[in-house]
């Protein structure tokens with residue numbers, strides 16, 4: 393089915409067509425691994441997962457999905473220097489080598505990130521690659537050299553900057569995000585990886601080495617400028633190396649539009665002569681109980697925090713998919729239990745279909761094909777998951793699983809399996825009967841009652857039956873024994 397997506401570059405819902413045959417090459421800005429990812433970050437990764445799965449299942453595309461691991465930026469360096477209990481106890485002692493410390497910290501949080509996303513139903517085998525910034529330093533340096541050679545970058549005090557004014561003479565700066573150039577600070581250089589729109593100015597491509605920080609040698613203009621890459625150049629170099637330019641889709645949270653994605657576009661166009669992609673897809677923010685998530689409000693949650701409160705990660709996944717990715721998502725505990733209920737309604741429906749024990753037949757079902765078309769049409773229309781789920785629930789309301797026509801059962805199960813290839817929220821194993829352990833005491837009383845009955849001691853047998861009943865069980869006699877049933 394033809395997929396349509398909201399493209400932040402054109403600000404319209406556009407038909408999506410891959411550049412290379414049926415293969416979709418997709419790049420998602422991944423986590424900065426200096427701490428556990430919080431649920432706001434998770435929304436961006438779940439959105440990217442929803443998109444790539446919909447492309448596979450509904451669009452019938454092959455997907456080459458790359459998500460980078462930012463292991464070098466201001467925050468990873470800051471925290472690798474101070475050391476924190478979590479990663480130090482797990483990964484070993486802090487050393488005198490700043491690169492080793494950086495790699496230790498970031499490996500720890502990369503592992504925890506992969507663990508978290510797997511719990512959220514993101515399948516690691518769907519990634520073509522999860523490149524780490526430190527493994528692509530030469531490629532970043534090559535891109536920086538190209539930008540400088542073209543006169544759009546310059547060296548200053550051992551750092552290299554992108555000359556925004558020069559770039560604006562050649563192309564637009566502000567394709568994704570409207571930048572107010574009245575207040576543009578021409579010639580001002582900004583070194584931090586993250587900054588506000590008001591701070592638009594020459595941004596850093598390569599940062600000169602500071603005492604105690606990790607650094608790499610960098611030969612540029614015939615001099616060595618030891619230092620490390622800026623955050624934005626990392627994504628430009630890795631996507632070029634792994635996917636080639638242009639690739640099909642770039643994803644990220646709306647907060648990355650500026651400066652990160654805007655700078656990515658400028659750098660790639662300046663250095664490689666090609667923009668990364670013509671399709672930019674962004675997911676909206678997440679709030680908690682109607683407020684911005686922040687540590688000071690006490691509503692800042694990592695996946696671990698929520699699991700400690702008894703939340704099932706798949707309910708978080710399903711709750712997020714119950715809202716449209718481009719609308720703000722309000723995370724509430726009530727919302728999570730409502731999502732769980734809705735998810736289990738579908739799960740019960742699946743169990744009931746499985747219970748009907750109908751073997752696979754090669755029969756087409758018009759009814760299910762119609763359902764599939766209507767649900768997939770909603771997904772194909774800019775991933776409208778709430779409308780897709782509404783169409784499914786309406787079908788379930790009108791078509792009880794127990795009464796569904798025999799010829800529709802297997803096609804319906806097959807359709808729900810396809811849905812699960814996107815939602816990853818249900819099981820297709822037959823429901824396990826919950827076998828409760830009968831207490832030892834009850835078993836002993838029942839055994840004694842059986843023996844009393846065998847020796848025709850009816851009074852004793854009645855007393856024992858009452859005792860068993862008081863403990864909440866009923867004895868049902870059979871020809872050659874008895875069953876114990878919980879009242």
Ligand SMILES: [Zn+2]
Nearest residue numbers: 421422627652
């Ligand atoms: Zn990025």
